Amino acid sequence: EAGVAQSPRYKIIEKRQSVAFWCNPISGHATLYWYQQILGQGPKLLIQFQNNGVVDDSQLPKDRFSAERLKGVDSTLKIQPAKLEDSAVYLCASSTIRGRTYEQYFGPGTRLTVT
Amino acid sequence: KQEVTQIPAALSVPEGENLVLNCSFTDSAIYNLQWFRQDPGKGLTSLLLIQSSQREQTSGRLNASLDKSSGRSTLYIAASQPGDSATYLCAVNSGNTGKLIFGQGTTLQVKP
Numbered sequence: 001e002a003g004v005a006q007s008p009r010y011k012i013i014e015k016r017q018s019v020a021f022w023c024n025p026i027s028g029h030a031t032l033y034w035y036q037q038i039l040g041q042g043p044k045l046l047i048q049f050q051n052n053g054v055v056d057d058s059q060l061p062k063d064r065f066s067a068e069r070l071k072g073v074d075s076t077l078k079i080q081p082a083k084l085e086d087s088a089v090y091l092c093a094s095s096t097i098r099g100r101t102y103e104q105y106f107g108p109g110t111r112l113t114v115t
Numbered sequence: 116k117q118e119v120t121q122i123p124a125a126l127s128v129p130e131g132e133n134l135v136l137n138c139s140f141t142d143s144a145i146y147n148l149q150w151f152r153q154d155p156g157k158g159l160t161s162l163l164l165i166q167s168s169q170r171e172q173t174s175g176r177l178n179a180s181l182d183k184s185s186g187r188s189t190l191y192i193a194a195s196q197p198g199d200s201a202t203y204l205c206a207v208n209s210g211n212t213g214k215l216i217f218g219q220g221t222t223l224q225v226k227p
Binding site: 031 | 214219
């Protein structure tokens with residue numbers, strides 16, 4: 001079974017530029033998550049999709065971050081304009097549901113550096 | 116608001132030693148708790164998932180315990196090896212949407 005795919009793996013941009021990340025979840029997984037992991041910290045959930053719909057985006061900085069999940073499969077996360085504090089690893093995860101359990105599988109992440 | 120804390124932040128041990136990583140959480144109303152491993156530059160790999168009704172889970176040399184009432188979990192690693200060197204993250208699912216709240220991680224170094 002193929003895992004969660006993410007691209008690009010690394011990105012360096014200047015502040016005020018825009019950037020987009022792509023995620024392809026495990027086939028058949030209805031739930032998709034984007035996390036932000038700042039160096040030395042644990043991942044923080046930015047947004048969660050269930051199929052096409054948004055379940056939780058309470059910690060997404062909506063003035064600069066946006067995300068979409070087309071046809072309930074692939075997802076993109078965009079930052080516009082980027083700030084220095086956006087430097088982090090952006091992790092995508094997907095899960096299926098067994099009973100009340102969501103067991104999440106993570107992609108390799110995209111490391112963003114904003115200069 | 117659920118908060119997850121991991122102690123220590125870093126740990127260095129000689130090969131072969133048994134060790135314990137600690138995780139505490141503030142709200143005991145959880146669905147489950149997961150332990151993950153993260154290698155440098157890589158994503159997260161799930162090690163063990165403990166349901167709220169369970170007390171422990173074992174996989175090979177790893178054993179995770181859960182004490183919901185005290186808000187604590189431990190990850191026990193037996194006979195540590197240099198290949199165990201990584202960051203270990205604890206995460207709690209306390210909602211019905213699968214949202215995970217992570218601790219800041221413990222970075223383990225096992226010296227040959």
